[in-house]
Amino acid sequence: MSLTPKQAFNKLPQRLHNFFIKYPPRPFAQYAEKPTNIQDPNMNPFLPNKNLDSGRWQEAKYSLRRASDLFKMAYKFGIQDLLPPLPQKRFFEDKYENKKWMKGVLKQKQQVWERKLPEKLQARKEALENMDQTIIAARPRYKKQLQKKEQRKNTWF
Structure with a gap:
């Protein structure tokens, strides 16, 4: 018995479900990998963006902690590649495999x-x-x- 994409989407945790409703997954939308302006349709919610009218920087919609929580939930379901690019991608095995050891x-x-x-x-x-x-x-x-x-x-x- 295979699940349809809609059924699989409904089985996601509520926070991840709400995030994908607000920011569609990567195949449907492309997100910037670097900070852009706030009117850009490809604006990344995990990065700070610039307001062109006032010239000030607007904080990221999702803090690093909330972004890492979303990433960890998505990782459990194997859909972490569907999230927008994260500014700090060092999680789990990658964090320990590429660790810079101190000389001592x-x-x-x-x-x-x-x-x-x-x-x-x-x-x-x-x-x-x-x-x-x-x-x-x-x-x-x-x-x-x-x-x-x-x-x-x-x-x-």
């Missing part, structure tokens, strides 16, 4: 010793590898001791 959340600052530890360990490793050359530079006689040590080294063959 992505990478903790750490203590100074924690930040310098990898460099310190690398320098220590290189110093241990070059230990013999460092000692030879300080005490040239150490070279003979290394040669004797190399000769005394036991091998299995």
Whole structure:
């Protein structure tokens, strides 16, 4: 049993129903994506519009809170694309998928010793590898001791 469009429209919540009566869905009417003047037939009810007579800006017919309530109701019924363009479209999954994380959340600052530890360990490793050359530079006689040590080294063959 499929619903006719009129029956489906009547099943919408009252606030959404009244909104679509006052501002028809997108296929029947096109709405401006940027602020326009108040005489424009394509005036968006979610955006502020300019009064050309007085030169003053008129507030949006629907506040951001009321617009988000309408969007959330329409989202439940899968008809959020029929609403006029919203100035702030960050809802639900989009809000969390495209979140800009703070630096401190992505990478903790750490203590100074924690930040310098990898460099310190690398320098220590290189110093241990070059230990013999460092000692030879300080005490040239150490070279003979290394040669004797190399000769005394036991091998299995």
